[in-house]
Amino acid sequence: MGQIDLRVVKTKEALHIALLTLLKNKPLEAISISEICRIAKVNRGTFYLHYAQVGDLFEEYFKEIMDDLATSYHEPYRYVAKLNPRELNPSTIRIFHHVEKYKDYYRIILSKNVPLTYYYLLLEEVKNLLTGNLEKDYRKEGEIDLKWQASYAANAILGLIIQWYQDDFEQKANYLNEQLVKILRLT
Template sequence: MSEQEKKKDRRIARSTQALKKALLDLMAKKSFKTISITEIVELADYNRGTFYTHYESKEALLDDIISELIQDLLRSFRAPYEKIDVFRVHELPANSVMIFDHVYQHALVYKIILKSDVLSNVREKMFIALKDISMHDLEYPDHDINQELLATYSIHALLGLVFYWIESDFHHSPLYMQEQLMKIVKWRPTTATTVKK
Protein backbone atom coordinates (compact mmCIF):
# COMPACT_ATOMS: atom_id res chain seq x y z
CA MET A 1 0.00 0.00 0.00
CA SER A 2 1.37 3.41 -0.98
CA GLU A 3 1.78 6.29 1.48
CA GLN A 4 -1.03 8.15 -0.27
CA GLU A 5 -3.38 5.17 0.16
CA LYS A 6 -2.43 4.91 3.84
CA LYS A 7 -3.25 8.61 4.33
CA LYS A 8 -6.59 8.12 2.57
CA ASP A 9 -7.39 5.11 4.80
CA ARG A 10 -6.54 7.12 7.92
CA ARG A 11 -8.76 9.99 6.72
CA ILE A 12 -11.65 7.58 6.13
CA ALA A 13 -11.14 6.00 9.55
CA ARG A 14 -11.05 9.43 11.24
CA SER A 15 -14.21 10.68 9.55
CA THR A 16 -16.22 7.49 10.08
CA GLN A 17 -15.16 7.32 13.75
CA ALA A 18 -16.16 10.97 14.23
CA LEU A 19 -19.58 10.30 12.67
CA LYS A 20 -20.11 7.20 14.85
CA LYS A 21 -19.14 9.10 18.00
CA ALA A 22 -21.46 11.97 17.07
CA LEU A 23 -24.41 9.61 16.55
CA LEU A 24 -23.79 7.87 19.89
CA ASP A 25 -23.45 11.23 21.69
CA LEU A 26 -26.79 12.30 20.24
CA MET A 27 -28.42 8.97 21.10
CA ALA A 28 -27.37 9.50 24.72
CA LYS A 29 -29.57 12.62 24.75
CA LYS A 30 -32.49 11.86 22.44
CA SER A 31 -34.24 9.09 20.52
CA PHE A 32 -32.63 7.76 17.36
CA LYS A 33 -35.72 8.47 15.26
CA THR A 34 -35.53 12.21 16.05
CA ILE A 35 -31.85 12.57 15.15
CA SER A 36 -31.10 14.21 11.80
CA ILE A 37 -28.08 13.80 9.56
CA THR A 38 -27.50 17.55 9.87
CA GLU A 39 -27.14 17.18 13.65
CA ILE A 40 -24.71 14.27 13.21
CA VAL A 41 -22.42 16.09 10.78
CA GLU A 42 -22.47 19.34 12.75
CA LEU A 43 -21.48 17.54 15.94
CA ALA A 44 -18.80 15.54 14.09
CA ASP A 45 -17.54 18.75 12.43
CA TYR A 46 -17.90 17.36 8.91
CA ASN A 47 -20.25 18.18 6.06
CA ARG A 48 -23.14 16.23 4.53
CA GLY A 49 -20.96 15.34 1.54
CA THR A 50 -18.53 13.50 3.83
CA PHE A 51 -21.43 11.69 5.47
CA TYR A 52 -22.88 10.51 2.15
CA THR A 53 -19.43 9.41 0.95
CA HIS A 54 -19.54 6.75 3.68
CA TYR A 55 -23.21 6.16 4.48
CA GLU A 56 -26.50 6.38 2.64
CA SER A 57 -28.53 7.04 5.80
CA LYS A 58 -28.31 7.40 9.56
CA GLU A 59 -29.59 3.79 9.75
CA ALA A 60 -26.54 2.66 7.76
CA LEU A 61 -24.29 4.54 10.20
CA LEU A 62 -25.99 2.86 13.15
CA ASP A 63 -25.69 -0.53 11.41
CA ASP A 64 -21.94 0.06 11.06
CA ILE A 65 -21.65 0.76 14.80
CA ILE A 66 -23.71 -2.31 15.69
CA SER A 67 -21.88 -4.57 13.20
CA GLU A 68 -18.50 -3.64 14.74
CA LEU A 69 -19.89 -4.24 18.23
CA ILE A 70 -21.34 -7.63 17.27
CA GLN A 71 -18.14 -8.76 15.53
CA ASP A 72 -16.22 -8.04 18.72
CA LEU A 73 -18.96 -9.75 20.75
CA LEU A 74 -18.59 -12.87 18.58
CA ARG A 75 -14.81 -12.87 19.04
CA SER A 76 -15.30 -12.76 22.80
CA PHE A 77 -17.90 -15.56 22.66
CA ARG A 78 -15.52 -17.78 20.66
CA ALA A 79 -12.47 -17.05 22.84
CA PRO A 80 -12.83 -20.04 25.21
CA TYR A 81 -12.99 -22.64 22.44
CA GLU A 82 -11.49 -21.23 19.24
CA LYS A 83 -8.12 -23.00 19.64
CA ILE A 84 -9.33 -26.40 20.86
CA ASP A 85 -11.08 -29.38 19.26
CA VAL A 86 -13.12 -30.55 22.25
CA PHE A 87 -14.77 -27.88 24.35
CA ARG A 88 -15.36 -29.22 27.89
CA VAL A 89 -17.80 -26.71 29.33
CA HIS A 90 -17.60 -28.07 32.89
CA GLU A 91 -13.78 -27.74 32.90
CA LEU A 92 -13.84 -24.18 31.62
CA PRO A 93 -12.02 -21.71 33.91
CA ALA A 94 -14.13 -18.62 34.62
CA ASN A 95 -11.44 -16.21 33.39
CA SER A 96 -11.59 -17.72 29.89
CA VAL A 97 -15.15 -16.39 29.48
CA MET A 98 -14.51 -13.11 27.67
CA ILE A 99 -18.03 -11.89 26.92
CA PHE A 100 -18.30 -9.80 30.10
CA ASP A 101 -14.92 -8.20 29.40
CA HIS A 102 -16.20 -7.27 25.93
CA VAL A 103 -19.36 -5.68 27.34
CA TYR A 104 -17.41 -3.82 30.03
CA GLN A 105 -14.92 -2.46 27.48
CA HIS A 106 -17.86 -1.12 25.45
CA ALA A 107 -19.91 -0.14 28.50
CA LEU A 108 -20.76 3.35 27.26
CA VAL A 109 -22.12 2.08 23.94
CA TYR A 110 -24.16 -0.64 25.62
CA LYS A 111 -25.61 1.82 28.15
CA ILE A 112 -26.64 4.17 25.34
CA ILE A 113 -28.24 1.30 23.41
CA LEU A 114 -30.03 0.04 26.53
CA LYS A 115 -31.79 3.40 26.97
CA SER A 116 -32.45 3.95 23.27
CA ASP A 117 -35.40 3.27 20.99
CA VAL A 118 -33.26 0.81 18.97
CA LEU A 119 -32.66 -1.64 21.86
CA SER A 120 -35.05 -4.36 20.64
CA ASN A 121 -33.51 -4.29 17.16
CA VAL A 122 -29.93 -4.47 18.50
CA ARG A 123 -30.77 -7.21 20.99
CA GLU A 124 -32.39 -9.27 18.22
CA LYS A 125 -29.28 -8.87 16.02
CA MET A 126 -27.06 -9.95 18.90
CA PHE A 127 -29.28 -12.97 19.57
CA ILE A 128 -29.30 -14.09 15.92
CA ALA A 129 -25.51 -13.69 15.57
CA LEU A 130 -24.73 -15.59 18.79
CA LYS A 131 -27.28 -18.33 18.06
CA ASP A 132 -25.88 -18.80 14.55
CA ILE A 133 -22.28 -19.23 15.66
CA SER A 134 -23.34 -21.38 18.60
CA MET A 135 -25.12 -23.78 16.24
CA HIS A 136 -22.37 -23.60 13.62
CA ASP A 137 -19.36 -23.91 15.93
CA LEU A 138 -20.52 -26.35 18.61
CA GLU A 139 -21.97 -29.87 18.52
CA TYR A 140 -23.31 -31.71 21.55
CA PRO A 141 -23.21 -35.44 20.71
CA ASP A 142 -25.04 -38.32 22.37
CA HIS A 143 -28.24 -36.69 23.54
CA ASP A 144 -31.72 -36.17 22.17
CA ILE A 145 -32.14 -32.44 22.88
CA ASN A 146 -33.08 -30.37 19.83
CA GLN A 147 -29.94 -28.32 18.96
CA GLU A 148 -31.86 -25.24 17.89
CA LEU A 149 -33.97 -25.21 21.06
CA LEU A 150 -30.82 -25.63 23.15
CA ALA A 151 -29.07 -22.74 21.36
CA THR A 152 -32.18 -20.54 21.67
CA TYR A 153 -32.49 -21.25 25.40
CA SER A 154 -28.76 -20.77 26.08
CA ILE A 155 -28.34 -17.52 24.15
CA HIS A 156 -31.50 -15.94 25.57
CA ALA A 157 -30.27 -16.85 29.06
CA LEU A 158 -26.81 -15.40 28.39
CA LEU A 159 -28.16 -12.16 26.93
CA GLY A 160 -30.63 -11.87 29.80
CA LEU A 161 -27.72 -12.02 32.23
CA VAL A 162 -25.67 -9.53 30.19
CA PHE A 163 -28.47 -6.97 29.91
CA TYR A 164 -29.39 -7.36 33.58
CA TRP A 165 -25.75 -6.55 34.37
CA ILE A 166 -25.81 -3.46 32.14
CA GLU A 167 -29.13 -2.33 33.71
CA SER A 168 -27.53 -2.66 37.16
CA ASP A 169 -24.87 -0.19 35.96
CA PHE A 170 -22.22 -2.92 36.19
CA HIS A 171 -22.83 -3.46 39.90
CA HIS A 172 -20.52 -6.51 39.81
CA SER A 173 -17.08 -6.85 38.25
CA PRO A 174 -16.57 -8.75 34.97
CA LEU A 175 -14.69 -11.45 36.92
CA TYR A 176 -17.60 -11.90 39.33
CA MET A 177 -20.01 -12.23 36.39
CA GLN A 178 -17.69 -14.79 34.75
CA GLU A 179 -17.54 -16.82 37.94
CA GLN A 180 -21.31 -16.66 38.46
CA LEU A 181 -22.01 -17.69 34.88
CA MET A 182 -19.80 -20.77 35.25
CA LYS A 183 -21.49 -21.66 38.54
CA ILE A 184 -24.90 -21.34 36.84
CA VAL A 185 -23.77 -23.47 33.87
CA LYS A 186 -22.42 -26.19 36.16
CA TRP A 187 -25.36 -26.12 38.59
CA ARG A 188 -27.74 -29.04 38.12
CA PRO A 189 -30.42 -28.96 40.85
CA THR A 190 -32.57 -32.06 41.25
CA THR A 191 -34.86 -30.72 43.99
CA ALA A 192 -36.12 -27.37 45.22
CA THR A 193 -37.81 -26.45 48.47
CA THR A 194 -41.09 -24.59 48.15
CA VAL A 195 -41.26 -21.35 50.11
CA LYS A 196 -44.29 -21.24 52.40
CA LYS A 197 -45.97 -17.86 52.78
Protein backbone atom coordinates in the same frame (compact mmCIF):
# COMPACT_ATOMS: atom_id res chain seq x y z
CA MET B 1 -8.62 -0.13 -9.72
CA GLY B 2 -9.35 1.18 -6.22
CA GLN B 3 -12.45 -0.69 -5.21
CA ILE B 4 -14.18 2.23 -3.57
CA ASP B 5 -14.31 5.86 -4.60
CA LEU B 6 -12.20 7.97 -2.26
CA ARG B 7 -15.02 10.48 -1.92
CA VAL B 8 -17.21 7.82 -0.38
CA VAL B 9 -14.51 6.88 2.09
CA LYS B 10 -14.12 10.49 3.16
CA THR B 11 -17.78 11.26 3.66
CA LYS B 12 -18.39 8.04 5.56
CA GLU B 13 -15.46 8.82 7.79
CA ALA B 14 -16.76 12.33 8.43
CA LEU B 15 -20.20 10.95 9.29
CA HIS B 16 -18.72 8.36 11.63
CA ILE B 17 -16.72 10.95 13.51
CA ALA B 18 -19.73 13.23 13.75
CA LEU B 19 -21.89 10.47 15.19
CA LEU B 20 -19.27 9.53 17.77
CA THR B 21 -18.97 13.16 18.78
CA LEU B 22 -22.70 13.51 19.25
CA LEU B 23 -22.99 10.24 21.14
CA LYS B 24 -20.88 11.70 23.91
CA ASN B 25 -23.62 14.17 24.75
CA LYS B 26 -26.94 12.60 23.81
CA PRO B 27 -28.57 9.19 23.29
CA LEU B 28 -28.68 7.61 19.85
CA GLU B 29 -32.40 8.12 19.39
CA ALA B 30 -32.10 11.86 20.04
CA ILE B 31 -29.56 12.40 17.27
CA SER B 32 -30.99 13.67 14.00
CA ILE B 33 -29.61 13.14 10.53
CA SER B 34 -29.49 16.89 10.01
CA GLU B 35 -27.36 17.27 13.11
CA ILE B 36 -24.86 14.64 12.02
CA CYS B 37 -24.54 16.21 8.58
CA ARG B 38 -24.11 19.68 9.99
CA ILE B 39 -21.19 18.54 12.12
CA ALA B 40 -19.71 16.32 9.43
CA LYS B 41 -20.06 19.14 6.92
CA VAL B 42 -21.75 16.74 4.56
CA ASN B 43 -24.86 17.51 2.58
CA ARG B 44 -27.93 15.87 4.02
CA GLY B 45 -28.76 14.38 0.63
CA THR B 46 -25.38 12.67 0.68
CA PHE B 47 -26.28 10.95 3.92
CA TYR B 48 -29.26 9.37 2.23
CA LEU B 49 -26.99 8.22 -0.58
CA HIS B 50 -25.32 5.84 1.89
CA TYR B 51 -27.74 5.29 4.77
CA ALA B 52 -31.45 5.43 5.42
CA GLN B 53 -31.38 6.07 9.16
CA VAL B 54 -29.01 7.15 11.89
CA GLY B 55 -29.12 3.53 13.03
CA ASP B 56 -27.55 2.29 9.81
CA LEU B 57 -24.52 4.41 10.51
CA PHE B 58 -24.32 3.09 14.06
CA GLU B 59 -24.62 -0.46 12.79
CA GLU B 60 -21.19 -0.13 11.22
CA TYR B 61 -19.60 0.21 14.65
CA PHE B 62 -21.74 -2.64 15.79
CA LYS B 63 -20.11 -5.02 13.34
CA GLU B 64 -16.71 -4.27 14.80
CA ILE B 65 -18.02 -5.08 18.26
CA MET B 66 -19.41 -8.37 17.03
CA ASP B 67 -16.02 -9.22 15.55
CA ASP B 68 -14.39 -8.61 18.90
CA LEU B 69 -17.04 -10.71 20.59
CA ALA B 70 -16.23 -13.62 18.30
CA THR B 71 -12.49 -13.35 18.83
CA SER B 72 -12.94 -12.82 22.57
CA TYR B 73 -14.95 -15.97 22.66
CA HIS B 74 -12.56 -18.09 20.63
CA GLU B 75 -9.08 -16.92 21.48
CA PRO B 76 -8.43 -17.38 25.20
CA TYR B 77 -9.42 -21.01 25.33
CA ARG B 78 -8.95 -23.53 22.62
CA TYR B 79 -10.99 -26.34 24.02
CA VAL B 80 -14.61 -26.55 23.18
CA ALA B 81 -17.60 -25.48 25.24
CA LYS B 82 -20.62 -27.65 24.91
CA LEU B 83 -23.97 -26.04 24.59
CA ASN B 84 -25.42 -28.36 27.18
CA PRO B 85 -25.61 -25.87 30.04
CA ARG B 86 -24.36 -28.20 32.76
CA GLU B 87 -21.22 -28.80 30.81
CA LEU B 88 -20.66 -25.25 29.56
CA ASN B 89 -17.05 -24.47 30.19
CA PRO B 90 -15.31 -21.22 31.13
CA SER B 91 -14.60 -20.22 27.55
CA THR B 92 -18.19 -19.11 27.14
CA ILE B 93 -17.57 -16.81 29.98
CA ARG B 94 -15.14 -14.67 28.00
CA ILE B 95 -18.26 -12.93 26.77
CA PHE B 96 -18.53 -10.92 29.98
CA HIS B 97 -15.02 -9.55 29.65
CA HIS B 98 -15.82 -8.49 26.14
CA VAL B 99 -18.96 -6.67 27.31
CA GLU B 100 -17.01 -4.97 30.07
CA LYS B 101 -14.52 -3.75 27.51
CA TYR B 102 -17.23 -2.30 25.28
CA LYS B 103 -19.67 -1.28 27.97
CA ASP B 104 -20.11 2.20 26.54
CA TYR B 105 -21.48 0.66 23.36
CA TYR B 106 -23.58 -1.89 25.21
CA ARG B 107 -25.15 0.95 27.14
CA ILE B 108 -26.40 2.24 23.79
CA ILE B 109 -27.35 -1.12 22.32
CA LEU B 110 -29.37 -2.09 25.41
CA SER B 111 -31.02 1.27 26.08
CA LYS B 112 -34.77 1.06 26.04
CA ASN B 113 -35.51 3.51 23.25
CA VAL B 114 -33.26 1.84 20.74
CA PRO B 115 -34.79 -0.62 18.25
CA LEU B 116 -34.54 -4.37 18.88
CA THR B 117 -32.36 -4.80 15.77
CA TYR B 118 -29.09 -4.64 17.65
CA TYR B 119 -30.30 -7.03 20.30
CA TYR B 120 -31.21 -9.53 17.61
CA LEU B 121 -27.84 -9.15 15.92
CA LEU B 122 -26.15 -9.74 19.26
CA LEU B 123 -28.33 -12.75 20.01
CA GLU B 124 -27.57 -14.20 16.59
CA GLU B 125 -23.85 -13.80 17.18
CA VAL B 126 -23.97 -15.50 20.58
CA LYS B 127 -26.11 -18.26 19.15
CA ASN B 128 -23.58 -18.86 16.40
CA LEU B 129 -20.75 -18.99 18.90
CA LEU B 130 -22.59 -21.51 21.01
CA THR B 131 -23.76 -23.68 18.14
CA GLY B 132 -20.31 -23.63 16.60
CA ASN B 133 -19.29 -25.66 19.60
CA LEU B 134 -22.32 -27.84 19.61
CA GLU B 135 -22.45 -28.93 16.01
CA LYS B 136 -19.92 -31.67 16.60
CA ASP B 137 -22.11 -33.76 18.87
CA TYR B 138 -25.31 -32.56 17.29
CA ARG B 139 -26.00 -35.84 15.60
CA LYS B 140 -25.56 -37.71 18.85
CA GLU B 141 -28.17 -35.76 20.77
CA GLY B 142 -30.53 -35.56 17.85
CA GLU B 143 -33.88 -35.44 19.57
CA ILE B 144 -33.79 -31.80 20.56
CA ASP B 145 -33.70 -29.28 17.81
CA LEU B 146 -30.40 -27.49 17.99
CA LYS B 147 -32.27 -24.30 17.21
CA TRP B 148 -34.32 -24.28 20.39
CA GLN B 149 -31.47 -25.24 22.59
CA ALA B 150 -29.26 -22.52 21.13
CA SER B 151 -31.96 -19.86 21.43
CA TYR B 152 -32.57 -20.84 25.01
CA ALA B 153 -28.94 -20.85 26.08
CA ALA B 154 -27.83 -17.78 24.12
CA ASN B 155 -30.68 -15.64 25.36
CA ALA B 156 -30.15 -16.87 28.91
CA ILE B 157 -26.65 -15.44 28.81
CA LEU B 158 -28.00 -12.20 27.36
CA GLY B 159 -30.37 -12.18 30.32
CA LEU B 160 -27.39 -11.91 32.62
CA ILE B 161 -25.93 -9.14 30.47
CA ILE B 162 -29.23 -7.22 30.57
CA GLN B 163 -29.29 -7.53 34.35
CA TRP B 164 -25.71 -6.35 34.46
CA TYR B 165 -26.54 -3.39 32.23
CA GLN B 166 -29.50 -2.49 34.44
CA ASP B 167 -27.09 -2.46 37.38
CA ASP B 168 -24.99 -0.06 35.28
CA PHE B 169 -22.20 -2.66 35.07
CA GLU B 170 -21.33 -2.16 38.71
CA GLN B 171 -20.07 -5.72 39.17
CA LYS B 172 -16.80 -7.03 37.75
CA ALA B 173 -16.85 -9.39 34.79
CA ASN B 174 -15.48 -12.12 37.01
CA TYR B 175 -18.47 -11.83 39.29
CA LEU B 176 -20.70 -12.53 36.30
CA ASN B 177 -18.58 -15.58 35.56
CA GLU B 178 -19.14 -16.83 39.08
CA GLN B 179 -22.87 -16.31 38.87
CA LEU B 180 -23.10 -18.15 35.59
CA VAL B 181 -21.08 -21.06 36.89
CA LYS B 182 -23.27 -21.23 40.00
CA ILE B 183 -26.45 -21.18 37.95
CA LEU B 184 -25.18 -23.90 35.65
CA ARG B 185 -23.93 -26.08 38.53
CA LEU B 186 -27.27 -25.74 40.23
CA THR B 187 -29.14 -27.48 37.46
